[in-house]
Amino acid sequence: MDLMKYSKPFALAAVLALVAGCGGSGGTQPADETEDEVTAEEVQTSDGAETSAAGEESGANAEAMGEDAMDAMRPEVMTIYFDFDKSNIRSEFYDVLNGHAAYLQANPDAQVVLEGHADERGTREYNMALGERRGNSVQRYLSLQGVSADQMEVVSYGEERPVVRAADTAEEHAKNRRVEFVY
Amino acid sequence: MISKTLKLTLLFLLMALMLSFKVQANLTIRITQGSDQTTPVAIVPFSWKGEGALPEDVARIVSDNLQRTGLFEAIPRENLVSLPSSSADVIYRDWRLLQADYLLVGSIDRADNGEDLVINYELFDVLAEERLLGERVTSSSRELRSRAHFISDRVYQELTGQRGIFSTRLAYVTAEPREGEGSYQYRLHVADADGQRSRTVLTSREPILSPDWSPDGTKLAYVSFERGRPAIYIQEVATGSRYQLTNYRGLNGAPAWSPDGKQLALTLSRDGNPEIYIYRLEERRLIRVTHHYSIDTEPSWSPDGKKLIFTSSRSGGPQIYQVNLESGNIGRLSFEGNYNARARYSPDGNEVFMVHRESGGGLFSIAALNMETGRLRTLTTSPLDESPSVAPNGSMVIYALMRGDQGVLGVVSTDGRIKYELPAERSDVREPAWSPFLN
Numbered sequence: 260m261d262l263m264k265y266s267k268p269f270a271l272a273a274v275l276a277l278v279a280g281c282g283g284s285g286g287t288q289p290a291d292e293t294e295d296e297v298t299a300e301e302v303q304t305s306d307g308a309e310t311s312a313a314g315e316e317s318g319a320n321a322e323a324m325g326e327d328a329m330d331a332m333r334p335e336v337m338t339i340y341f342d343f344d345k346s347n348i349r350s351e352f353y354d355v356l357n358g359h360a361a362y363l364q365a366n367p368d369a370q371v372v373l374e375g376h377a378d379e380r381g382t383r384e385y386n387m388a389l390g391e392r393r394g395n396s397v398q399r400y401l402s403l404q405g406v407s408a409d410q411m412e413v414v415s416y417g418e419e420r421p422v423v424r425a426a427d428t429a430e431e432h433a434k435n436r437r438v439e440f441v442y
Numbered sequence: 443m444i445s446k447t448l449k450l451t452l453l454f455l456l457m458a459l460m461l462s463f464k465v466q467a468n469l470t471i472r473i474t475q476g477s478d479q480t481t482p483v484a485i486v487p488f489s490w491k492g493e494g495a496l497p498e499d500v501a502r503i504v505s506d507n508l509q510r511t512g513l514f515e516a517i518p519r520e521n522l523v524s525l526p527s528s529s530a531d532v533i534y535r536d537w538r539l540l541q542a543d544y545l546l547v548g549s550i551d552r553a554d555n556g557e558d559l560v561i562n563y564e565l566f567d568v569l570a571e572e573r574l575l576g577e578r579v580t581s582s583s584r585e586l587r588s589r590a591h592f593i594s595d596r597v598y599q600e601l602t603g604q605r606g607i608f609s610t611r612l613a614y615v616t617a618e619p620r621e622g623e624g625s626y627q628y629r630l631h632v633a634d635a636d637g638q639r640s641r642t643v644l645t646s647r648e649p650i651l652s653p654d655w656s657p658d659g660t661k662l663a664y665v666s667f668e669r670g671r672p673a674i675y676i677q678e679v680a681t682g683s684r685y686q687l688t689n690y691r692g693l694n695g696a697p698a699w700s701p702d703g704k705q706l707a708l709t710l711s712r713d714g715n716p717e718i719y720i721y722r723l724e725e726r727r728l729i730r731v732t733h734h735y736s737i738d739t740e741p742s743w744s745p746d747g748k749k750l751i752f753t754s755s756r757s758g759g760p761q762i763y764q765v766n767l768e769s770g771n772i773g774r775l776s777f778e779g780n781y782n783a784r785a786r787y788s789p790d791g792n793e794v795f796m797v798h799r800e801s802g803g804g805l806f807s808i809a810a811l812n813m814e815t816g817r818l819r820t821l822t823t824s825p826l827d828e829s830p831s832v833a834p835n836g837s838m839v840i841y842a843l844m845r846g847d848q849g850v851l852g853v854v855s856t857d858g859r860i861k862y863e864l865p866a867e868r869s870d871v872r873e874p875a876w877s878p879f880l881n
Contacts, residue, residue, distance in 0.1 A: 344755075385760055
């Protein structure tokens with residue numbers, strides 16, 4: 260019986276549409292004539308097309324809510340920075356990494372690419388290796404926090420994708436020496 | 443010092459090249475440092491009595507080629523007292539008065555088949571009043587430029603005793619910003635050694651780097667990110683056909699052909715860390731060369747194929763090391779400076795050219811390290827020089843530098859006296875690789 264009920268999602272959707280309709284007509288917002296008309300129409304016509312449309316709407320809402328919840332857990336900071344020719348993680352970024360570790364453990368299906376980058380000084384292939392070591396440092400740290408190896412991949416772009424092109428100042432170079440979390 | 447007339451000639455040449463650039467997307471040439479010890483040479487425009495204009499000015503190409511070496515100075519055309527086209531018309535006294543040490547004359551005629559061209563050229567030693575060269579070369583009109591490079595090679599070898607590099611080619615990478623996007627269009631090009639007749643051999647929206655010529659000059663190995671991860675490809679230059687050589691997990695980089703063309707040294711991190719490997723093409727077998735937890739990359743073969751030099755951070759920062767492939771012994775080569783990387787042997791194996799930064803200094807320069815004395819010579823002085831590649835006769839090194847916020851190619855003579863640049867419009871140019879001798 261239960262299975263039967265859920266295998267007909269349009270029935271549920273019709274109920275939702277009805278509720279929405281009721282809300283619309285009896286809401287606290289000042290009634291708008293055109294809106295009332297649309298609502299009335301939705302409630303009146305209960306064919307497949309309309310209900311599935313309503314169903315999609317509610318589905319979309321649920322998804323958006325889910326994403327909001329995930330965003331709250333995923334750290335906002337998606338990039339950490341490194342010293343010149345170094346791949347060790349600066350202590351100021353432990354919190355950021357811990358946040359990503361917690362998120363990845365709470366979401367075993369989440370995948371992250373750790374993109375390693377270098378500034379434009381020095382040679383391209385050495386910087387390719389340096390970018391990978393930076394990515395590996397982050398991967399190692401996250402592993403130690405319990406993140407599964409299957410969830411992480413390191414890709415180095417070396418100096419090929421600078422944030423600041425033709426960087427000149429120390430600050431500009433510093434912005435290019437980084438690992439980006441790409442989910 | 444370059445004379446005023448020469449400067450004007452160069453400026454005119456530059457403008458002419460820039461105009462031709464719009465059609466062909468070639469590299470232009472900008473001489474940034476001339477030499478004061480040049481041998482004056484008179485190069486007379488080759489006579490042509492056929493119909494219409496020839497597609498190339500052969501004497502001009504020869505003149506530009508010789509001048510770019512920094513060893514010769516072509517006497518400006520407007521100063522030429524007469525325009526001989528064969529030994530019958532040469533009056534040595536006139537050329538002595540003009541202070542020309544050598545004289546090149548020639549003629550171009552339609553061949554008997556009515557299509558091809560016949561070039562007759564002669565080279566004279568003005569002071570000795572002696573003919574040094576006299577040759578007849580046939581050419582289709584399409585190949586005229588190649589023939590001009592061939593004649594340049596012959597003249598250069600006659601006057602210096604060293605093989606010329608005018609018929610060699612360059613491979614390089616350009617990155618052009620894509621309109622309205624934060625991304626780039628990457629292209630791998632092959633061009634003549636003077637930057638002309640540029641041809642795109644690979645286009646990608648992902649980075650391309652580290653092109654390296656096979657010793658027979660028919661193939662290029664390079665790294666391409668076209669599938670989102672770095673992989674090494676080998677491509678035939680003439681046909682464009684290619685295959686993926688490696689696609690291991692992690693880094694696949696820095697391919698370098700062995701002198702016999704049967705092996706490639708490369709960098710892989712498939713065992714967890716960037717290490718040098720040798721890939722034997724016939725056996726499809728991979729041999730690991732280095733075992734160290736630091737970065738090991740940028741391998742390059744000694745001319746005898748018995749050693750590799752490579753960049754390693756095993757001492758802290760990047761320095762140049764050499765591994766003997768028979769004994770496995772590894773020794774450090776570079777000690778001066780706090781950053782030495784991507785070294786390449788000179789063809790005679792006596793020196794290596796590399797990216798060098800002085801201790802406490804901020805400039806990344808191209809420097810030459812003498813393998814016997816350990817002495818270091820700095821050749822360039824712009825802030826971000828990289829990717830040195832040595833011409834097959836050892837006379838010049840091409841490298842990448844930043845001019846303003848544009849990447850351009852620079853060429854410096856191995857004695858540091860001559861410098862010129864090869865910029866391209868709109869694009870960053872980088873990753874030059876000088877071909878071996880092709881003829």
